[in-house]
Amino acid sequence: MDVGWWGVLIAVLGGAIRIGTPFLFVSLGECLTEKSGRINLGLEGTLVMGAMTGYAVSLHSGSPWLGVLCAGLAGMTLGALHSWLCSFKRVNDIAVGIAMMLFGTGLAFFLGKPYIQPSAPRLPSIDLGAWSDIPQLQAALQINALFLIGIVVAVVLAWMLKHTAWGLKVRVVGESADAARALGLPVHRIRILSTAQGGFLAGIGGSYLSLYYPFNWSEGLSSGQGLMAVALVIFARWHPIGCLWVSLLWGGAAALGPSLQSVGITGGYYIFNAIPYIMTLAVMIITCSPKRTLVGVPHDLTVSR
Amino acid sequence: MSTSNKLTRRQLLTGTAAAGALGLWGGLPWPDRAWGADKVKMGFIFVGPRDDYGYNQAHFEGKSAVAKLDWVKAFDEEKVPETIEVQKTMESMVKLDGAQVLFPTSFGYFDPHILKVAPQFPNIQFLHCGGLYQEGKHPQNVGSYFGYIDESQYVAGIVAGGMSKSGKLGFVAAKPIPQVLRNINNYTLGARSIKPNTTVNVIFTGDWSLPVREAEATNSLVDQGIDVITCHVDSPKVVITTAEKRGIYCTGYHCNQSKLAPKGYLTGAEWNWAKVYMDYAELIRNRQPIPHLVRGGLKQGLVKVSEYHQIVPGAVRNQAEAAKAKFMSGSMVVYKGPIKDNTGRVVIAAGKEHVQTDIWLESMDWLVEGVVGSTKS
Numbered sequence: 001m002d003v004g005w006w007g008v009l010i011a012v013l014g015g016a017i018r019i020g021t022p023f024l025f026v027s028l029g030e031c032l033t034e035k036s037g038r039i040n041l042g043l044e045g046t047l048v049m050g051a052m053t054g055y056a057v058s059l060h061s062g063s064p065w066l067g068v069l070c071a072g073l074a075g076m077t078l079g080a081l082h083s084w085l086c087s088f089k090r091v092n093d094i095a096v097g098i099a100m101m102l103f104g105t106g107l108a109f110f111l112g113k114p115y116i117q118p119s120a121p122r123l124p125s126i127d128l129g130a131w132s133d134i135p136q137l138q139a140a141l142q143i144n145a146l147f148l149i150g151i152v153v154a155v156v157l158a159w160m161l162k163h164t165a166w167g168l169k170v171r172v173v174g175e176s177a178d179a180a181r182a183l184g185l186p187v188h189r190i191r192i193l194s195t196a197q198g199g200f201l202a203g204i205g206g207s208y209l210s211l212y213y214p215f216n217w218s219e220g221l222s223s224g225q226g227l228m229a230v231a232l233v234i235f236a237r238w239h240p241i242g243c244l245w246v247s248l249l250w251g252g253a254a255a256l257g258p259s260l261q262s263v264g265i266t267g268g269y270y271i272f273n274a275i276p277y278i279m280t281l282a283v284m285i286i287t288c289s290p291k292r293t294l295v296g297v298p299h300d301l302t303v304s305r
Numbered sequence: 306m307s308t309s310n311k312l313t314r315r316q317l318l319t320g321t322a323a324a325g326a327l328g329l330w331g332g333l334p335w336p337d338r339a340w341g342a343d344k345v346k347m348g349f350i351f352v353g354p355r356d357d358y359g360y361n362q363a364h365f366e367g368k369s370a371v372a373k374l375d376w377v378k379a380f381d382e383e384k385v386p387e388t389i390e391v392q393k394t395m396e397s398m399v400k401l402d403g404a405q406v407l408f409p410t411s412f413g414y415f416d417p418h419i420l421k422v423a424p425q426f427p428n429i430q431f432l433h434c435g436g437l438y439q440e441g442k443h444p445q446n447v448g449s450y451f452g453y454i455d456e457s458q459y460v461a462g463i464v465a466g467g468m469s470k471s472g473k474l475g476f477v478a479a480k481p482i483p484q485v486l487r488n489i490n491n492y493t494l495g496a497r498s499i500k501p502n503t504t505v506n507v508i509f510t511g512d513w514s515l516p517v518r519e520a521e522a523t524n525s526l527v528d529q530g531i532d533v534i535t536c537h538v539d540s541p542k543v544v545i546t547t548a549e550k551r552g553i554y555c556t557g558y559h560c561n562q563s564k565l566a567p568k569g570y571l572t573g574a575e576w577n578w579a580k581v582y583m584d585y586a587e588l589i590r591n592r593q594p595i596p597h598l599v600r601g602g603l604k605q606g607l608v609k610v611s612e613y614h615q616i617v618p619g620a621v622r623n624q625a626e627a628a629k630a631k632f633m634s635g636s637m638v639v640y641k642g643p644i645k646d647n648t649g650r651v652v653i654a655a656g657k658e659h660v661q662t663d664i665w666l667e668s669m670d671w672l673v674e675g676v677v678g679s680t681k682s
Contacts, residue, residue: 007528015521117356119546119565136528139551213520214543215550218357219384220514255521261508262525266679273511273518 003136008259014140015255016248017147018213022047023247024150025205026229027236028157029198031243033079034233035161036194037174037300041097042082043202044226045104046075050206052112055217059120064211067120068146071207072200078104079199083192101226115217123212144212146204151244153201158240170194174298202226231280238296250276345589347371347582348404349381350394352411353514359540360576363560364410364434367578371586380404387413395422399429406430406589408582412437415449423447430595432585436667440597450581450599452607453661455491456632457574458535459639460603460610460625461556462495464572465533466503467621468554469496475526475534476507477519477544481680483669485537488558488574490673492535494639497675499624506531507678513539523547533571545570561611572625573611580606602661603632637661646671647678 003010026043033040040046050071058067082100086093126148129141161167173180173190180187205225210217232250236242257273265272347368355365361383372379380402385391391414398404407429409419415437423431423444431447438449465474474496478485489507496503506529508522519536523544526534533554536544541558542565548555549566557563557573581599588595601607610629613622631637638660642653652671653659659666670680 002530003528007525010528011521011525014524018524019517019521113354116354117358117362139524139528209517214516215520215546216516216543218514218516218540218542219354220539221516223515223517254517255525258508258510258518258522259525259528261678262506262522262529264677266677267681269509270511 003134005263007136007263008256010136010140011255011259011262012252015259016252017140017143018251019254020247020249020251021144021147021150021213022205022208022225023229023232023250024147024154024244025208026202026226027232027243027247028150028153028240029075029079029201029205030229030233031198031236031238031240032157032161032170032201033195033198034238034301035174035298036170036191037177037298038083038086038093038191038195039097039230039301040079040082040100040195040198041094041227041230042078042100042104043097043198043229044222044224045101045106045108046078046199046202047104047206047209047226048222049078049104049108050075050203051210051221052108052115052206052217053203054207055120055210056112056115058211059115059118062121064121064123067211068123068204068207071203073203075199075201075203075206076196077199079202080192080196082199083188083195086195087188087192105222109219112217112219116219120211120217122215123208125212144208146208146212154240154244161240171298174300177300202229228276228280231284235280235283238298249279253279344376344378345586346402346404346406347377347379347586347589348395348398348402348407349379350385350391350398350407350409350411350414351381351383352387352413353384353539355381355383357540358542358545358562358565359538359559361410361539363576364408364578366560367576367580367582368408370579371582374583374586376590377586385411387411387418389418391418392422395419395431396425399426404429406432406585406595408432408434410434419447420444430589432595438597448595448597448599450607452576452581452605453600453602454574454576454608455487455639456602456637456661457608457610458488458558459491459495460629460632461535461572461574462492463499463625463628464613464617464621465492465535465554465556466496466498466500467624468571468617469500469503469531469533471530471532472500472503473529473531474503474505475523475529475531476505476676476678477522477526477534477536477538478507478509479513479538480511481509481670483667486669486672486680487666488537489676489678490669491639493673493675495628498628503675505676505678507672507676509678510538516543519543520547524551527551527553535573557611563611563614569614570611571614571617575609575611577606577609600662603629604635640666645674647674647676649674 053074054067054071057070058064085096125142125144129138173187177187232246236246253276349368351361353361368379371377382394385394412435415433419431433449436451476489493505510518520543534548535556545555545562545565549569554569554571556571560575563570638658640659642657643655644653646652
């Protein structure tokens, strides 16, 4: 069926889901970590490690879902390591994050050597487009359960942060460690738990890349999704539901470049491919003001202190 | 005692032929090998992982083929960046492993790295994969080898064109550099040689390894109704598996990816470095001069075409085989005028032809009529 220019819209819709899902998981992880007052720049390493672990476990066990779980656990370990290191006096979380980023990617490349060539079992997809008789739309709406799980996680996380005692504790620790200590809250333990959970989500984001889309383990797999997540969280104003919209927007924007070329807009593809980054920069610039802090920013973050 | 025994035997074996040719040697100077060293030692350097289903794997397969010979000792190092790192690797391969010949396989290794290290080891051969060596300008112990893989792309284009129902093919390419454009143009000309209305939709991703964008490009092309796809990126794995998932045909690149797409892998353009490396090993063993430039396509065995998928019907196979036979006999000229580019400009006038070795083709900056795409970034 000839869809012509509608192809761009279909690609943006499909891309929002396909490309956006790993961003969703990583940004939710980063959101939770930052809510507790820490920045984990190491999520890029966590993502790559998760991608490798997921692929390897799926290959050996034959179960891609077990791979996803193990990717989460690997991410959790890296997250816990980051926050444990940060709980020492005068240790800067950004510096540790950069070290963890290099450590995570390096370790994943080292251990992932034997998994570049073999083909692991892929995560199954769900056909949400069966109602349509347009094959292109059907393909775009072929989604993975992880996307739906991501939406649920975003909603639950938003609810928990706002309405539960646990969420309140995380927020207090993130707003002011001193106040939290005065209340008798275990600041380090809460931060370690939040960062470890954040790492778990980022690891799952990585396994989506290797086990579903683009479905491959290679050393060039990540194109900085883990780092972009930090910007996306600011973009989303530290709100989990915001993370969902921002990830979808980002995914759709990333799909624009190739799809425009496919319909014959052949010039300027470097610019079109850079649209997501330009968009992020623009939002950062527009929302930054020396006169006020951003809405929703945890005040104990090293960058906002 | 045993050393001198070997010495005599080796001299006898290499014998009079080598001695006679000694005076005529115009090629590369020979390493002062210890006579006792009886294996040909070859070092290979790759820029990426050995098993990427792509460029590096193709070279690694070549290395593995020579390594099987019992009179060759081959070693390699992968993922060596095109920086001072490769200089260190080359030095250690010569000094520690005793390499007599080095094959730094990545394009970016040549200038300045090989050019810097080669003069320090005048007795070691540095053979670079790519077209950068120039006689007289570069050191005597440097040479280059490269294959015309666009010949295989022409044949693959015929198969793709023959199998396409929509008459629309897709090409996911990294960057609009001459080598890539030549592949796109050959693929298109091959397809149009049997079905003149075929179009080839090209998407440039902007870099050699961008898995997510390669997958997006493939999906977008399928959405536009293309039903056979190929690519020129470092590792075709993502394009091939995505095409298979979308249920369209594909043709491979660099090496054989039929395992990744058992249903849709029609054929593919592959390197055959085993042939090149075997030839070099023979030359070194027989102490014959090594040519500075090794070039060739299907005829010389430097490139090959993957075995056709069983669903490719006899008629299409015959057309592909006929073109292949013309390449093998050397009578094929792909760039024979009149040829227009995709903006309508005549780039090769009627009656004019550019044979495969024509240097003019190596500065290609246009896309042939039938390609939907632009070289402008």
